[in-house]
Amino acid sequence: MALVPTLQAQAGTAAVQAACTAPAWAEGNTYTVGTQVTYQGHTYQALQTHTAYVGAGWTPSTTPSLWTDLGACTGGGGPTTPPPTTPSGVPSAPGNLRVTATTDTSLALAWNASTGTVTGYRVYEGTTVKATVTGTSTTISSLTAGSTHTYTVKAYNAQGESGASNSVTATTTGGTTNPPAGFAAAPYLYQWGDPPNPQTVQSATGIKWFTLAFVLSSGGCTPAWDGSRSLTGGVDQTVINQVRAGGGDVIPSFGGWSGNKLGPNCSTPQALANAYQTVINTYSLKAIDIDIENTDEFENDTVRNRIVDALKIVKQNNPNLKVIVTFGTATTGPGYYAQQLISRAASTGANIDVFTIMPFDFGGGANMYNSTVSASEGLKTMLKSAFGWSDDTAYRHMGISGMNGLSDQQELTSVAYWQQIRDYAQSHHLARLAFWSVNRDRPCAGGGVVSNCSGIAQNNWQFTQITATFTG
Known part of the structure; x- marks a missing residue:
C-alpha cells in the first residue's frame, strides 16, 4: 500500500x-x-x-x-x-515450547518452527535473552541445582521479532530446597480397616502429615477415592479437614495393588495428567504419591511410560508440587520394571522428586533392617547411574515405605528394626519415611495379617511415634 x-x-x-x-x-x-x-x-x-x-x-x-x-x-x-x-514480514510466534530434558545444571528446550522467513530464535527468561539459535532446540546450561526457570521463545528476521511462544516452567534436578514442613514423615492412612481419627493420632504421636490411600478410577479417566467415593463432601474430605486443623497436611496416593487404576484408563499422558490435576486442584495439594505396583501399570511398558510422562506434565504445571513415585523392591534393590521407570524419568526430564521403595514382601529377609538398607543402597546406585547424581543427591531423592509388624509374607519389621530404619534414613537425609499403615499401628495377637493391627505386641501408634521424629 x-x-x-x-x-x-x-x-x-x-x-x-x-x-x-x-x-x-x-x-x-x-x-x-x-x-x-x-x-x-x-x-x-x-x-x-x-x-x-x-x-x-x-x-x-x-x-x-x-x-x-x-x-x-x-x-x-x-x-x-x-x-x-x-x-x-515478521515470522509467526513459535509453538509448543517444551522441556525435553532436565539435569542438575541444565534444561533442554524444544519448540515448533515459526512460519515465514526466519533468521533465528531468541530464548528469553523474562526480558533477558538466554540463547540465540538458528534451530528449534537448545540447552540452557550453568544453572543452579534445584532452581526454577520460566522461558519463552521468539523468532526474528530483518523485519523484526515475532510474538512470544507459550511459556514453560521447569526446575533443575538435584536441589536441596526445603520441602513443606512435615512432608518427610507421612505414614499411610485409609478409610477401611477401622480408621482412627487423625487428630487423635496427631496428638498422641506428634505426626503431622498422612499419605491417604487410594485415589482410583471411578470409570474411565475420572478420579475417586477407592474408585467409588466423591472427591468432595464425603468422609475423605472430612479427614483432610481434620488433618489440616491438626496442623498437618495430606499426600493423596494414586494406585496401590488392587482396584481400578487411572493409569490404564486414561488414554494419553495429558489425560492422566488432567486426572491428577483434578485432585491437586480440589485440595490445593503440596504433594502427591503415585503407588505403582499393580501389574497392569508397573509391568505394562505403555502404561508405565504414560504415568512418567503424565508426571512430567504435572511438574511443568505445578513446579512447587512434590511428586513421589512408590514401587516394590528386592533385597538388592529395585528390579527390572523399576529400573525402566527410573530410566524413563531420567531420559525425559520428568523431574520426579522422590523415588520410594517398599522394602517388604521380599519372599525372605529375616533381618528387615539389613534387607531395607541393602535395598535402599541398591536404589541409590541405580539413581546415580541414571541421573549422574552424587551419593548425597541420590539419597535426598529417595524414600522408604515399610510395613510395620508382620508383612503379607510373615516378615517381621519390629519396633526395634523400625527405629534402626529411621536412624538410617535420618543419617543419610532421605526425603521420605512412611509405612503401611497407621490403621495397623495397634497390637494384636495371633500373627495374622489384617488391616487394623500389626500382628505383633506393641503399643498403640508406636511406629507412628518413631516416624514422627524423622525430619529428612
Missing part, C-alpha cells in the same frame, strides 16, 4: 478534523495521514519521520521509537507504543 499524501479514509468514510482533536472516526476503521496511523479506534502519530503502510496489519519501513496517541491529545497526549499488531 502506497503512502497516502492527503487526508483519506482507507476503510469507510468519515469527517476528519485537526490532528490534535479527538476525531469521531468509526471504531475499527483504518486511516493514514502522513505519519499518522489509526488502528482499532486509536489514532497514533509518529514522533519521527517514517513511511506508513496500513491495512490488515501495518509495516513502517522505519519503525518509530516513540508514538503519541492523538485520542488523548486534549488531555496532554504523550509517548506510547504502536498498536499491538504483528507487522507483515
Whole structure:
C-alpha cells in the first residue's frame, strides 16, 4: 500500500478534523495521514519521520521509537507504543515450547518452527535473552541445582521479532530446597480397616502429615477415592479437614495393588495428567504419591511410560508440587520394571522428586533392617547411574515405605528394626519415611495379617511415634 499524501479514509468514510482533536472516526476503521496511523479506534502519530503502510496489519519501513496517541491529545497526549499488531514480514510466534530434558545444571528446550522467513530464535527468561539459535532446540546450561526457570521463545528476521511462544516452567534436578514442613514423615492412612481419627493420632504421636490411600478410577479417566467415593463432601474430605486443623497436611496416593487404576484408563499422558490435576486442584495439594505396583501399570511398558510422562506434565504445571513415585523392591534393590521407570524419568526430564521403595514382601529377609538398607543402597546406585547424581543427591531423592509388624509374607519389621530404619534414613537425609499403615499401628495377637493391627505386641501408634521424629 502506497503512502497516502492527503487526508483519506482507507476503510469507510468519515469527517476528519485537526490532528490534535479527538476525531469521531468509526471504531475499527483504518486511516493514514502522513505519519499518522489509526488502528482499532486509536489514532497514533509518529514522533519521527517514517513511511506508513496500513491495512490488515501495518509495516513502517522505519519503525518509530516513540508514538503519541492523538485520542488523548486534549488531555496532554504523550509517548506510547504502536498498536499491538504483528507487522507483515515478521515470522509467526513459535509453538509448543517444551522441556525435553532436565539435569542438575541444565534444561533442554524444544519448540515448533515459526512460519515465514526466519533468521533465528531468541530464548528469553523474562526480558533477558538466554540463547540465540538458528534451530528449534537448545540447552540452557550453568544453572543452579534445584532452581526454577520460566522461558519463552521468539523468532526474528530483518523485519523484526515475532510474538512470544507459550511459556514453560521447569526446575533443575538435584536441589536441596526445603520441602513443606512435615512432608518427610507421612505414614499411610485409609478409610477401611477401622480408621482412627487423625487428630487423635496427631496428638498422641506428634505426626503431622498422612499419605491417604487410594485415589482410583471411578470409570474411565475420572478420579475417586477407592474408585467409588466423591472427591468432595464425603468422609475423605472430612479427614483432610481434620488433618489440616491438626496442623498437618495430606499426600493423596494414586494406585496401590488392587482396584481400578487411572493409569490404564486414561488414554494419553495429558489425560492422566488432567486426572491428577483434578485432585491437586480440589485440595490445593503440596504433594502427591503415585503407588505403582499393580501389574497392569508397573509391568505394562505403555502404561508405565504414560504415568512418567503424565508426571512430567504435572511438574511443568505445578513446579512447587512434590511428586513421589512408590514401587516394590528386592533385597538388592529395585528390579527390572523399576529400573525402566527410573530410566524413563531420567531420559525425559520428568523431574520426579522422590523415588520410594517398599522394602517388604521380599519372599525372605529375616533381618528387615539389613534387607531395607541393602535395598535402599541398591536404589541409590541405580539413581546415580541414571541421573549422574552424587551419593548425597541420590539419597535426598529417595524414600522408604515399610510395613510395620508382620508383612503379607510373615516378615517381621519390629519396633526395634523400625527405629534402626529411621536412624538410617535420618543419617543419610532421605526425603521420605512412611509405612503401611497407621490403621495397623495397634497390637494384636495371633500373627495374622489384617488391616487394623500389626500382628505383633506393641503399643498403640508406636511406629507412628518413631516416624514422627524423622525430619529428612
